[in-house]
Amino acid sequence: MAPILSTRELSRHFGGVAALNLVSLDIEDKQVRSIIGPNGAGKTTLINVITGRLEASAGQVIYQGQDITHKPVHERVRLGLCRTFQITSIFMGLTVFENVRIARQAHLGGSLKVFTPRHGLKRVNEDTERIIERVGLSDVAYQTASSLAHGDQRVLEVALALAGDPKVILLDEPAAGMSPTETEEISRLIRDLADEMAVVLVEHDMEVVMSISDTITVLHQGGVIAEGKPEEISQNQEVKDAYLGSEKWAPLVM
Ligand SMILES: Nc1ncnc2c1ncn2[C@@H]1O[C@H](COP(=O)(O)OP(=O)(O)OP(=O)(O)O)[C@@H](O)[C@H]1O
Ligand SMILES: [Mg+2]
Known part of the structure; x- marks a missing residue:
C-alpha cells in the first residue's frame, strides 16, 4: 500500500544549524510510527515542517500523493493532518x-456545506460526546479543564x-509529565487510534515507544540513523552509541 505521508530529502536549517538534514520517510496508514532521538535531534522540527508551522529549507512533504510542502497550516489541517495543540x-x-464542542464546531463549520443551527448543533453535541467517550474523559466531561489532572489535560x-x-495525527511527547497509570492509559489510547488513522509519535518514554510502535525512526543531529521494528532498534549499535551518556535513554543503552 502506498504511504499516506512521505518526506523526501526534507531539510530545515536555522542559520548554520541543520536541524533536519535530508530526511526521507514513508509513513504507512493505520500504524504507529515513532520518531525518537536524543535532545536536539530534530524531532519537533520534523513535526513542525510536516504540519507547516515551519517552512522547509529544501525537500518535499507528500500527503496522499499530493505535494503539500508549501501549503499553509490550516489547509493541511483541513486535509486531515492534525497535531496535538499545545x-x-x-x-x-x-x-x-x-x-471539544468548540473545536468540533470550528471543524464542521468550515467543512459542512449545510450547517443549519438546529441540525448542526445536535450533530456537534453528539460528535462531542463521541469524541470524549473515545478518549475516556466522559467521567470528567463537565469539569473545567483547569481542574483536571495533568494527564487528563494532555x-x-x-x-x-x-x-x-x-x-x-502527530503527537509530540504526549506522555511527558504523566504518572505511570496515566502513561499506560494514553499508550492504550494511542495504540487504538492507529485502528483508524496513521499516528506519528515523538516520545522520550522508551517503554511507551517500544510497546506501541509498529516502526521506529531514529533521528540524530537532524538525520535518520536507523529505522525498523522496536526489537531491531533496541539492538542497533549506532542507536545505542547516539544515546550514550544520555540518562533518559538508559533503557536503550543496556
Ligand atoms: N526556532 C529555532 N531557531 C533556532 N534553532 C532551532 C529552532 N528550533 C530548533 N532549533 C535547533 O534545531 C535543532 C533541533 O531541535 P528540535 O527542537 O527539533 O529537537 P528535538 O529532537 O525535538 O529535541 P527535544 O528532544 O529536546 O525536544 C536543535 O539544535 C535546536 O536548537
Ligand atoms: Mg522536541
Missing part, C-alpha cells in the same frame, strides 16, 4: 465538553485534535 490552547476556564489535547477528523 496545552496552552485549551480553554482552561471551560469544561472538557465545551472545549488527553484533552488529543481530543481537540480528533475533533478535526485527522487521517494522520
